[in-house]
Amino acid sequence: MKNNNNFVFNAIGRKIPTNVNGKTVIPFMGIGKYLPEGNKHTSPISTCANFPSDGNKLLPTLKDSLIKAGLKSGMTISTHHHFRNGDIIANQIFDMASELGVKDLIWFPSASFECHAYLIKYLENGTIHHIEGSMNGSLGRFASDGLMKGCGVLRSHGGRYQSVQDGEVHIDIAVIAAPTADSFGNANGIDGPAACGSLGFALADSEFADKVIIVTDNLVVFPCIPWQIQGNNVDYVVQVEKVGLPEKIVSGTTEITKSPDRLFLAELTAKFCEAAEIIKNGFSFQSGAGGISLAVGNYFKEIMVKNGIKARFARGGSNKYLVSMLEAGLVDYILDGQTFDLEGVRSMRENPNHVWTSPFTSYNYHSKGNFASQVDVVILGATEIDVNFNANVVTHSDGYLLHGIGGWQNCLFSKTVILTVPLFRDRIPVIKDEVTTICGPGELIDVVITERGIAINPLRVDLIEKTKDSGLPIVSMTELKEMAEKICGIPSKPKFGNKPIAIVKWVDGTVIDTVWGVDES
């Protein structure tokens, strides 16, 4: 699995390796240009005769299940981030793999959190070869310092589903931590002490992996209803004392920010949407989990109440604020990809109009149509945006890999994409000549909102026209960049080595950019 050192420039002008972890990769060709043919990937034929007729697939321990699933060196192991920073299962899997002397595993999480910094020791001792999934915080820093054996692969939530469907990633063993399950393997996320809402990120894994293990601390008698994960796809079930840390599953992002500067940004974003006539009867919206995004939802609510407007649906990340809109009749449906607090979980359990979804429904490239492109407006963030609206969400301006892509790339297909960001963070300009890493092409990004001005993509003549007399501070990206530089000074660029430490995939599986190792010397 050695990288050779051939590089090419892709359609957006970024230098990318042609071979990653021993596999040839396809350079980004442009949006909607890569149209693969052939059949989807599939999983081995299973036969019910090989499984207990009483449906009981329980094994005593997680270790037993890994051994029975045939854990061996070089395999790809998938886990999921439904428990966010309260996940404890991923770490245990690699504890056991290390004990068993297994090497060179590929970890394929749907996202990683700071709790997974624990795994650095297994990246160091060779248990894990590399990570294909987000590398947040300490893991990202470890990779940026060039310490990971293989090259990281960053994918969006939709891109992860695409890679499983078209066989780019073959999952050997999927371990799905489930808040509730029965011994047949039916599982859901809405009941139990570790309730987290949806289990959508594990859906592809349950259908495509060679072996599927369900781990739960809330075993119920068959049938486990609803079965977000179907037992028919599951090989083994393990009961543990604790499957996740509930207090960390819903922590952090569930309160509206109190920062006056962030509230200002959120309100400005809502005002823009009102002026651009996006907030109208029957519209749909999505905003993320961060403090600003939650606050945007609340300002939307004020505008909707004031003008007697109802939304047809909102895409979650759901939380108590979105639930209150659903229950007040301001929104007909919540289509929920992940649930950020217990109110969201309760609502999903009780309200048929609060619907759990997976990346297949929401974001999938290999689908007959794209949900994401039907959403009227999405409000997202970014670490950096360049004067051509290209944006970065994975690296910081000092070059370090610190975040995953999440659903960010997938959401760029919405009818209006707004990035709401401060003009600078402490002294670090967010609007720049060139971003460190391109995660999203500027042609998909319509509006950039900062506290000191709003820039509209020249491609969106309609938005420019609608907001020209709004009194909002509409400026150009170049003006925003100059404002940031006037306040902060012109930043130097980080020094990079010549080793790719990760690649960034576009939603179609092609490579849009490279994350380079940081050269601190």
Add this chain to the structure above:
Amino acid sequence: MKNQLGTAGNKGDKVRSDCFVSLEVTPSGGLQIELTSKVKTLYGESIITLCKEILVFFGIENAMLIIDDKGALPFVISARMEAAIKQLIYSEKEFLPEMLPENVYSTTRHQHRISRLYLPGNTPSLMLNAGIHAPNAIILDLEDAVAINKKAEARFLVRNALRSIDFSGVERMVRINQLPAGFDDLEFLLPHNVNLILVPKCESAIQIHQINKKIAALQTQKQMFRTVWLMPIIESAMGVMKALEIAQSAENVVAMCIGLEDYTADIGVQRTNKGNESLFARCQVINACKAVGIQAIDSVFSDITDMEALKQNVLQSKALGFEGMGCIHPRQIRVIHDNFAPTHHEIEYAQKIVSAYFYAIENGLGVVSLGTKMIDAPVVKRAQKTIELAKSMDFFFENQ
């Protein structure tokens, strides 16, 4: 040489947009600089270049400098450096950042001072975005919001902030320290386009005269004669008794403010939301202001989470005759604006009165009447004031 080690700034995990510098002048060895910074990759070189420039400016050729930077902007770094240097050497020189051209403007006697946002004078992170929240004014506070041991360094920071931060055109106020320390603050403010000085714990006209004398001297010295307005703060029983004397003490006193935390402490009672204990003081200040035609400004409301209580407080304040209130958090600004503003009902009624007034004049009627009510001249005057206020606050035409 005064001290061995000069230090300035703030450090700690929660500190943002600031830095902590420790400086030691050494007998030899040139300039040794140790920089820890979260923006080292982006600005490390420019920070070191700036620090060297400042040291050389003050004639320091040998020194050990340690900077713990949390993303401080250049004007903050230079304020911290100058504060540390002046603990070690005596110098009349000042290392001044460029004065932004957009920061050179005057304000007027009668402009709105409905909301004034207090900004602690030694906390740069709270200053940077203050203007975007659109208060009528910002107050860089050298007095109660700055710890005793940080008073000296805050002056450099406030001076540099007046030059380098674009506060979006709002009135730039500074609250100086209680006299006599406040006299020394003035040297850091006057040439840097401060629009208004708040004089805390004011108890006599003499204090205002002394401040004006100092201002005049500094203006002559710097040859800069832009008007500086004054807003005395009445915060004691003596101040309340002298309210009229203070209000009419000088031509540049444009507003007077009451400070209730200190006042209630001075008279030995608890401050309550209802405010019975300070009713006399507030009325006295309001009447003194109205008697001489200046703005009467209410005390800050200190619970930043309770917007409903703030609203009630503002309505009560407005009903008594106050025309504005201090804010200690940007979230308070809107509540204060919205509730000092005339209500739709008030505007509508005022419009009817004024129309009736003009109708009477046009038709040569001796008496103005609205329905069956006779309208006296003062009622017309009040109605005109309401409409003027509404117009100037952009409320007037909103739903027309």
